[in-house]
Amino acid sequence: MTLTYKILEKHLLSGKLIPGEEISIRIDQTLTQDSTGTMAYLQFEAMAIGRVKTMKSVAYIDHNTLQTGFENADDHQYIQTVAKKHGIYCSKPGNGICHQVHVERFGVPGLTLLGSDSHTPTGGGIGMLAIGAGGLDVAVAMGGGAYYLTCPKVVGIRLNGKLPYGVAAKDIILEVLRRLTVKGGVGKVMEYIGDGVASLTVPERATIANMGAELGATTSVFPSDEATRAFLRAQGREQDFTPLTADDDAVYDEMVEIDLDQLVPMVAQPHMPDNVDTVENIGPIKVDQVFIGSCTNSSYQDMMRVARILKGKTVHPDVSLVIGPGSKQVLTMLARNGALADMLGAGARILESACGPCIGMGQSPKTNAVSVRTNNRNFYARSGTKSAGIYLTSCETAAVTALTGVLTDPRCLDIDLEVAQPEKFEVNDNLVIPPVEAGAEDTVEVVRGPNIKPFPMGKALEDHVTGKVLLKMEDNITTDHIMPSNAKLLPYRSNVPHLSDYCLTPVDETFPARAKQEGGGILVAGQNYGQGSSREHAALVPLYLGIRAVAAKSFARIHQANLINNGILPLTFENEADYDRISRDDVLTLPDVRAKIAAGSEKLILRNDTKNEEYTVLLPLTERQKGMILAGGLINYTRENN
């Protein structure tokens, strides 16, 4: 058996472990972060669940930390109080990025973790089965409810040998992305095996598992071995260690072989994480900004390598170098051992331990900038500067590039880049606020600032759905297109009416106004619609604007679930060529859709009233999903069935 199926089997609540079948699993731990968390907790409260029933639930505050107005701080207070009341630990701003901190302090091999953030799979680095989901699914899991997913295929990624000098774990995942693309992991778990695994530390494995999200994968998982034990021991948590591996004769649905000795430094070029080439091939392009940090690359060892490269040098005069260590633990250790002084001495601008520039929370680069970054997404406009091009690399490539001012291959360095994992990490969890004891919930008042607005609720499915095609979109539209995030918009994650004026504006500035004028409509899209972030706002805001259905060639996993959870119909074309027949402003109708779905029909007729044509669209739903679509979303469905 694969390790993935071993963990799934232990947690299986319903269904059979056959790829493609719907299964449900028990969730041991959950995490939320503030930009999805406010909404998740509003929904959690709406479900009247009471106290969480998980082994551990943590609410992180790490995204919206700029606080240019009262909004973020109000959201922080709401999260901290709601967490305290309901049995959830709250990691305060400054404690670090959720995924980095979770691996350091809470991750346990063999357990399941569900998080309202698409990079929750970072926990795969420590042998968890860690999955990203929409806030509603996480809210249900906090209440002890099962998490439903399609039983994945398992891809074995065999790592052979050892990484050569100057080549990093980041280059491994960039190579996987180059080969498999941003659609390559859909419906699959990436399971890392082979003798090359042993040479990678837990944080290096976490880098790889983190960016598995960009493959569209359900998650990625590493075995739990001596390296895992050493990491947990250094975190003072050896008692959490359990050895876990796949059986020697485990059978994988697909295999990928990577010879680590053959790898070279890689770069993902604008605007997709799979637009990968080697540093050497791209050549010495001039660089304006370098950002080192994010949940992908900001561990202690990453930062120490960066400090070594910068020590005694000066950042190129035309480069702005920004560094955000991933957690309070990392930053404190750098401060104590002098590495922080090496960074500052070289001219680095140090940020607090938070997401920061990765999500456009400050440090937007200049017009037409080339920005080299160690994070995981380089989607169009995500940095806050539409004309900028973001190039994703390892920490080593980013650091040396900051010194030379042009994209540079770190293999040219002649310093020692080996950084041993510390025997003991500095542990101080004083920014993690525990919840009140069971029974004392009433002593906590949940505080809601004026920025917190009610969220839209779906309505029961009509007999017929009719609407104008408000937008026709291409392939790989991300949730950053659907609901952009940046320093100006992130403060409004608990204010859907405000966000609605920005919905899909990276695709078409006129969309929100037209949607409001028409009172809603239908969206048409290409392949992999809704890839990227788990933000439920990419479903909630269209719901608020009256979108009833999205007809696409295919959908990304989390977004498709978010649409169904909110009662919006995700339709796929049976015949992809029908996509070409539809134009913007055509009026489409799904006749008798309620009766057909209720009767279990997975094929529906989509009538183009303008062109007088008919297309077949597919809507395969499980019984539970059918219930949600008919009721108008998960909350209505839960209420009806309780």
Ligand code: MIC
């Ligand atoms: C991201 O990296 O896009 C985010 C911001 O962490 C999101 C969550 C969000 O949109 O708030 C994610 O990855 O799910």
Ligand code: SF4
């Ligand atoms: Fe934060 Fe960026 Fe990681 Fe998302 S990808 S959790 S924004 S650091």
